[in-house]
Amino acid sequence: MTVFGPILMAILLLGVFWLGMKESNERFVLVIDENQGVLGELQDSDGITYDYQDLSFEDAQRLFLASSYTDILYVSPNITTVDAARLLFKKQPSATVLRTIEWRLEEKVEELKLLQRDISKSDFYKIKTSISIKPAKFTQKGEQMEIIEEASAVGFVFGLLIYMFIFMYGVQVMRGVIEEKSNRIVEVIISSVKPFELMIGKIIGVGLVSFTQFILWVFLTIILFSGLQYALFSDMFEASNVMSQMQMTPEMMQDMAPHMDLAKESGNPDNLINKIPWGNALTMFAFYFLGGYLLYSALFAAIGAAVDSETDTQQFMLPITMPLIFAYMISIFIVQNPDGPAAFWFSIIPFTSPIVMMVRFLASGEGGVPLWEIGLSIALLIVGFIFTTWLAGKIYRTGILMYGKKVSYKELWKWLSYKG
Amino acid sequence: MEYLLQIQNIVKKFANHVALDDISINVPNGQIFGLLGPNGAGKTTLIRIINQITGPDSGTVLFDGKQLNPNHISDIGYLPEERGLYKKMKVGEQALYLAQLKGMTKSEAKTKLEYWFKKFEIEGWWNKKVEELSKGMQQKIQFIITVLHEPKLLILDEPFSGFDPINTNLIKQEILELKEKGATIIFSTHNMSSVEEICDYIALINQSKKILDGPINEVRDAYSSNLFEVQFKGNMIAFTNALWTGYELIEQREEGGINKVKIKRITKHTTNDLLGAIIPHVEVISINEIIPSMNDIFIDKVNEINQPEPIKVNE
Numbered sequence: 001m002t003v004f005g006p007i008l009m010a011i012l013l014l015g016v017f018w019l020g021m022k023e024s025n026e027r028f029v030l031v032i033d034e035n036q037g038v039l040g041e042l043q044d045s046d047g048i049t050y051d052y053q054d055l056s057f058e059d060a061q062r063l064f065l066a067s068s069y070t071d072i073l074y075v076s077p078n079i080t081t082v083d084a085a086r087l088l089f090k091k092q093p094s095a096t097v098l099r100t101i102e103w104r105l106e107e108k109v110e111e112l113k114l115l116q117r118d119i120s121k122s123d124f125y126k127i128k129t130s131i132s133i134k135p136a137k138f139t140q141k142g143e144q145m146e147i148i149e150e151a152s153a154v155g156f157v158f159g160l161l162i163y164m165f166i167f168m169y170g171v172q173v174m175r176g177v178i179e180e181k182s183n184r185i186v187e188v189i190i191s192s193v194k195p196f197e198l199m200i201g202k203i204i205g206v207g208l209v210s211f212t213q214f215i216l217w218v219f220l221t222i223i224l225f226s227g228l229q230y231a232l233f234s235d236m237f238e239a240s241n242v243m244s245q246m247q248m249t250p251e252m253m254q255d256m257a258p259h260m261d262l263a264k265e266s267g268n269p270d271n272l273i274n275k276i277p278w279g280n281a282l283t284m285f286a287f288y289f290l291g292g293y294l295l296y297s298a299l300f301a302a303i304g305a306a307v308d309s310e311t312d313t314q315q316f317m318l319p320i321t322m323p324l325i326f327a328y329m330i331s332i333f334i335v336q337n338p339d340g341p342a343a344f345w346f347s348i349i350p351f352t353s354p355i356v357m358m359v360r361f362l363a364s365g366e367g368g369v370p371l372w373e374i375g376l377s378i379a380l381l382i383v384g385f386i387f388t389t390w391l392a393g394k395i396y397r398t399g400i401l402m403y404g405k406k407v408s409y410k411e412l413w414k415w416l417s418y419k420g
Numbered sequence: 421m422e423y424l425l426q427i428q429n430i431v432k433k434f435a436n437h438v439a440l441d442d443i444s445i446n447v448p449n450g451q452i453f454g455l456l457g458p459n460g461a462g463k464t465t466l467i468r469i470i471n472q473i474t475g476p477d478s479g480t481v482l483f484d485g486k487q488l489n490p491n492h493i494s495d496i497g498y499l500p501e502e503r504g505l506y507k508k509m510k511v512g513e514q515a516l517y518l519a520q521l522k523g524m525t526k527s528e529a530k531t532k533l534e535y536w537f538k539k540f541e542i543e544g545w546w547n548k549k550v551e552e553l554s555k556g557m558q559q560k561i562q563f564i565i566t567v568l569h570e571p572k573l574l575i576l577d578e579p580f581s582g583f584d585p586i587n588t589n590l591i592k593q594e595i596l597e598l599k600e601k602g603a604t605i606i607f608s609t610h611n612m613s614s615v616e617e618i619c620d621y622i623a624l625i626n627q628s629k630k631i632l633d634g635p636i637n638e639v640r641d642a643y644s645s646n647l648f649e650v651q652f653k654g655n656m657i658a659f660t661n662a663l664w665t666g667y668e669l670i671e672q673r674e675e676g677g678i679n680k681v682k683i684k685r686i687t688k689h690t691t692n693d694l695l696g697a698i699i700p701h702v703e704v705i706s707i708n709e710i711i712p713s714m715n716d717i718f719i720d721k722v723n724e725i726n727q728p729e730p731i732k733v734n735e
Contacts, residue, residue: 401473
């Protein structure tokens, strides 16, 4: 699984992407234009054929299913004053196709409007403005750091990975504790070592396994992803290809010019690899994963010691995993607002910081999160896992020898005060 | 050191009840000591304290004259009542691991293990996973693991449970052999016949208190009821007359021409004296002293304590 995991993941992800982007069939659009020919006809282009018919919308609908048309495009009358058109489809068109039809129609309507107001096309394009604001953070050092959109996505993915891994390995610790308890070997072992040592040993052991897996995954994923990606996507990401997909007219190309830089920037694998501070990100990932794992696995060990079998763990699992789930869910908002108060507080509190700080760090761009905040977050995380380990130790020590008693929170509280 | 283990005034309380109430027991060196008592008496708690799994609320335990401390772990071997091993681990590997936990080096452990595996004729099990073995086999493995590091003190909690008679015997022999080699053995059990067979000393615990302890013979003598069973052919009256005032007739019956009587010795005479008194008058078939079994002593003592106090009536 350690080796197959990333291979499978990579194939799955890329497969999904590739299939998703592939265009399906030709589209044969029946166009019902109620503007009495004032609007020019849409030109056929790759994959889309427009067929103008002089029918009412209702008649068109009646013959639609039996016909060979894939869609009906209905352009309402007075299109210059009321911007409305409808598309009825048999099979849902891809976003690209929809956008193409929209742009084509927009172009025609604009032409008509210009004609009605007696404005020349060249004047029009001179007036048309397209401003793209590129935000950049002004750091303490006085540098300007651009925001990379892919970074947010990667940050989110990292946050998700930390969430998954903490859960996975934490549960493994818990299962190990329950197994030792239920097959009674724990009595033999703690006649030789202290319960605390046994608990820590288990946490460290599983931690090392997870770390090994993680490093392996990182390497394999990098190799696979870069390799496969260039093979499958290099043609898809080239600007010219994008444009032919969008099927634009020369005017539209002019119009789009300022946007093209952005389009080239986002979704560009080059960006993914070069502009993101991978070194820092991976270090942060390693640290936060470790810290989060240590914090939560201690709690999982405590749960395992308190119960007799895995079915009894339910009542304790929920409250313990709630902060994790919560952190994952608010990451969505953190990505959009990485400097807000929510982002600050949740990247500091040790129960949520492993996920939130990870997301925040990447979504903020380089130097986006002040160093002192990172330092505070790390310090609190360390305090956090020392605390949970101490707490878990007390519960573990009493719990592993206690059988048959249905444990409640009140009971657990009592255990905290038992002497060694 | 006369006593390997000196348990002094141990008190242990849990949330709702007292598990051990001022228990003091001395375990002589190189002897087999039986720790007896009904379920819930406190035996397992005491054993856990000796193994340093839990600590007492007050009182001390001296091991070989010194206060019990973590260094003694390698001198103690413990076979818990609830057996258990890691199911998915291989037998050999697991035994080596547990031996090393007790302070042995890997090579030492390997040599000793090979010796024991050969002895029990189970060499083929080395590479098997524990879950592949039957319960009895697992328990054999666990027994070996317990004694592997040749501890000075062996604590066995119900060592025979789960074994068929042949293996029970095997284990008994091993225990005796270990005693020969100088080990001190504490074993806790409900199997009274095994106690009678191999224990030198016993202690009986009930409801967190020690009720009795001492060398097994002395305990038996103290509880001896001075009863004799005599079988003879002859005249009952002549027999009764022949008995001096030193004996009381308790019970008599006749079966197939043979008189079977139970008599109680009141004054101090030997069995020889008794024989001398009756031989001239009757034909003696058999005579033996009814020695109380540990089972009976156990039941008596435990019930005695459990008797409710008689209600005093105000006059």
